[in-house]
Amino acid sequence: MKEAVFHVYRGDAKGGALQEYKVPVEEGMVVLDAIHRIQAHSAPDLAVRWNCKAAKCGSCGAEVNGKPTLMCKARLDAIPLDRPVTVRPMRSFPVIKDLVSDVKWNFEVNKKIPAFTPKKDAEWRWKQEDIDRVQEFRKCIECFLCQNVCHVIREHDEKARFAGPRFFVRVAGLETHPMDSLNRTQLLKDSMGIGYCNITKCCTEVCPEGIHITDNAIIPLKERVVDDHYDPVLKVFRLLVGKKAP
Amino acid sequence: MSIRFETHDVDVLVIGAGGAGLRAAIEASALGARVGVVCKSLLGKAHTVMAEGGVAAALAHVDSKDSWKVHFRDTMLGGKMLNHWRMAQLHAQEAPDRVRELERWGAVFDRTSDGRILQRNFGGHSAPRLAHVGDRTGLEMIRTLQDFGVHQGLEVYMECTVTKLLLEGQRVVGAFAYWRENGRFVVFRAKSVVLATGGIGKAYQVTSNSWEYTGDGLALAYEAGAELIDMEFVQFHPTGMVWPPGVHGLLVTEAVRGEGGVLRNSTGERFMERYDPKRMELSTRDMVARAIYTEVKEGRGTPHGGAFLDISHKQADYVKKKLPSMYHQFLELADVDITKGPMEVGPTVHYIMGGVRVDPDSAASTVSGLYAAGEASGGMHGSNRLGGNSLSDLLVFGRRAGMGAAENAKKIPKHPDLEPAQIEAAEREMLAPFERTGGPSAYDIHARLQATMQSLVGIFRVEADLQKAIQEIGSLEREAARVTVTGAREFNPGWHLARDLRSMLLCSEAIARSALLRKESRGGHARLDYPKLDPEFGRKNTVAKKDGEAMSVTQSPLPEMPADLRAIVDAELEAVKV
Numbered sequence: 001m002k003e004a005v006f007h008v009y010r011g012d013a014k015g016g017a018l019q020e021y022k023v024p025v026e027e028g029m030v031v032l033d034a035i036h037r038i039q040a041h042s043a044p045d046l047a048v049r050w051n052c053k054a055a056k057c058g059s060c061g062a063e064v065n066g067k068p069t070l071m072c073k074a075r076l077d078a079i080p081l082d083r084p085v086t087v088r089p090m091r092s093f094p095v096i097k098d099l100v101s102d103v104k105w106n107f108e109v110n111k112k113i114p115a116f117t118p119k120k121d122a123e124w125r126w127k128q129e130d131i132d133r134v135q136e137f138r139k140c141i142e143c144f145l146c147q148n149v150c151h152v153i154r155e156h157d158e159k160a161r162f163a164g165p166r167f168f169v170r171v172a173g174l175e176t177h178p179m180d181s182l183n184r185t186q187l188l189k190d191s192m193g194i195g196y197c198n199i200t201k202c203c204t205e206v207c208p209e210g211i212h213i214t215d216n217a218i219i220p221l222k223e224r225v226v227d228d229h230y231d232p233v234l235k236v237f238r239l240l241v242g243k244k245a246p
Numbered sequence: 247m248s249i250r251f252e253t254h255d256v257d258v259l260v261i262g263a264g265g266a267g268l269r270a271a272i273e274a275s276a277l278g279a280r281v282g283v284v285c286k287s288l289l290g291k292a293h294t295v296m297a298e299g300g301v302a303a304a305l306a307h308v309d310s311k312d313s314w315k316v317h318f319r320d321t322m323l324g325g326k327m328l329n330h331w332r333m334a335q336l337h338a339q340e341a342p343d344r345v346r347e348l349e350r351w352g353a354v355f356d357r358t359s360d361g362r363i364l365q366r367n368f369g370g371h372s373a374p375r376l377a378h379v380g381d382r383t384g385l386e387m388i389r390t391l392q393d394f395g396v397h398q399g400l401e402v403y404m405e406c407t408v409t410k411l412l413l414e415g416q417r418v419v420g421a422f423a424y425w426r427e428n429g430r431f432v433v434f435r436a437k438s439v440v441l442a443t444g445g446i447g448k449a450y451q452v453t454s455n456s457w458e459y460t461g462d463g464l465a466l467a468y469e470a471g472a473e474l475i476d477m478e479f480v481q482f483h484p485t486g487m488v489w490p491p492g493v494h495g496l497l498v499t500e501a502v503r504g505e506g507g508v509l510r511n512s513t514g515e516r517f518m519e520r521y522d523p524k525r526m527e528l529s530t531r532d533m534v535a536r537a538i539y540t541e542v543k544e545g546r547g548t549p550h551g552g553a554f555l556d557i558s559h560k561q562a563d564y565v566k567k568k569l570p571s572m573y574h575q576f577l578e579l580a581d582v583d584i585t586k587g588p589m590e591v592g593p594t595v596h597y598i599m600g601g602v603r604v605d606p607d608s609a610a611s612t613v614s615g616l617y618a619a620g621e622a623s624g625g626m627h628g629s630n631r632l633g634g635n636s637l638s639d640l641l642v643f644g645r646r647a648g649m650g651a652a653e654n655a656k657k658i659p660k661h662p663d664l665e666p667a668q669i670e671a672a673e674r675e676m677l678a679p680f681e682r683t684g685g686p687s688a689y690d691i692h693a694r695l696q697a698t699m700q701s702l703v704g705i706f707r708v709e710a711d712l713q714k715a716i717q718e719i720g721s722l723e724r725e726a727a728r729v730t731v732t733g734a735r736e737f738n739p740g741w742h743l744a745r746d747l748r749s750m751l752l753c754s755e756a757i758a759r760s761a762l763l764r765k766e767s768r769g770g771h772a773r774l775d776y777p778k779l780d781p782e783f784g785r786k787n788t789v790a791k792k793d794g795e796a797m798s799v800t801q802s803p804l805p806e807m808p809a810d811l812r813a814i815v816d817a818e819l820e821a822v823k824v
Binding site for chain 2: 012026027028029030032033039040041044045046047048049050051052053054055056057058059073075096097098100102103104107110111115116118124125126127128131134135138139140141142170174177180
């Protein structure tokens, strides 16, 4: 049977190194299968997160040969096996152990977003076309690969001032929901730091769900922020009609 | 005496953060309880996220004749009348409100042409009844509950595993757990505990379930003295992936058949005509799973040992819109374009109908202070669950468990003191595998357990196999007591598995012993040596309970159904000869 060589990151917050493992290659095998095999046969304490094995839960994000991906989707027959396959944890988050990184920051960001707040006395009927876009945003499986590749987080570590693509997608899903009654542009502008995004589309490229993060979520949200907070015509209009900024 | 470990006091401790756990936590919190939620994975990754086809509720948006009574009847008939009538009644009556409530919390279901929640067909449902979002309904549900729940003040303890329930006399008063991240121990003092831990799929080789599905809640309940009912009823979902090997068992949603997919064998025959000519592919899961198994066994299987499931006669755009996950799953993992050709599918362990015996109205188990909801509870689905009835079950009984647990907590003025001896025993038990040397590996025992359950306690069962399985499980239990774990306590999957393995062994024993006792074939339990329904067994639940150090498995009479409900099912009963 054909064999593949894996160089898997072993270590913790204090440091670590790549360690070599050999794995027999089966038909249709993915990187996560290889990691499981290594666990069962050579390294029972090799730490990895996974759940569904079908790209539905978003648990097994890692960097395979430097490319951020879900390990359950990374087919070995699409990876050159004439040299070692490296597997490292997502780089933008602190390492807990081996392939497991500390993603708690994301859950804290999520809490700051005001929840869906339905309009009062509205009729709960809408057309499928009206929610196609909302449903696109709600496909997100929270793998945090977009957070991992976003250079604002990855290179500049602006976690304190920037929420990241995942949460722009979440807000976009709320803002475009036909029944939602809140306006979250102030939040986007201030604590979520949407202005830091300079639309390099790295997030869109890596999304396993194929969500058009930049084009469909971030750019329209940036436009809303501009309309609400920077448009001079609208500002004067609001002054005249006495309407408070949202 | 003070406790040496990190300790948290809550009114209600919910174990498990899937649909049932989150719904229970939200309800208990709304009733004023201080709620802690403990989950083995990150929030939002529980098994509910993988549910695909939809949530069953008689909203009557597509078929105006649908009603709770019809849903109730379908559920009872699907479960071959072994369901707890009161659970089936509450479920059918309350599911529509639970679905509408989810929409009020932000869920975005697919729409009918007149703008209401769309519903699709599913096996055993006599009307289009499943509210859905393409084939990712579970994701929609869990994300809605998660995002709603985090604003309700729930305290969520992620990547934390409960290993023992703490008792005061006969009453549950807390739980002992470890943090996966650092391996440290943590103690919860609670007035009520809700088990929402899901099922047991990982005891089998071929399963749609994730690593979390190791029967933890069932084992915790059993150890605390609760009754487990109807454990012999394991649902083999008829359609799991069969190739490539790495994805063997992964779920292929019933929505493929709901949307018009047809099953064929290697000769091209639409074989369901021979098994259930009336309902064909939309027969109940137990029937379709046995049909596919039989076709393969008799030499009419596909190249990789399954059946062909074909939806390619539908428009490609329609398939991609209604079954997007399936489209991508097959394209990316199996090199099959399902808009152009058939999938290969075969049975996969998906669900356990049995579980903790509960009071239907409050979800209280037979142990004071202990509640159970969702897959961890038993009774609702009888001997076979209909597709779509799980997501609705989670919502209906998750809410009821939250209510029951919160009401119980209100009656308890202060947390009882925990017994240090129990906590120390729980600690010793967890640390022992590090202190032993030369013992077997948990991975190895797990693999052997899976092989045993798959081959001896599978779709078709027979006395000699079950006897053999019980013996093998016993010897694996003895080996598991000697397991050695290497490495440190920080995020050590080998250590985690060593503990989960004990839950799986216990549940496997309950399944095998219950299966041995039920000498008939009904729903998810098919005996080659007793191939027919037996009305005597149809009046009994199987009960597994701890008796000293041994497991006692007995029968208890099924609760009597009131005449008005009986009348709802009676007319159809004749037709299907239950």
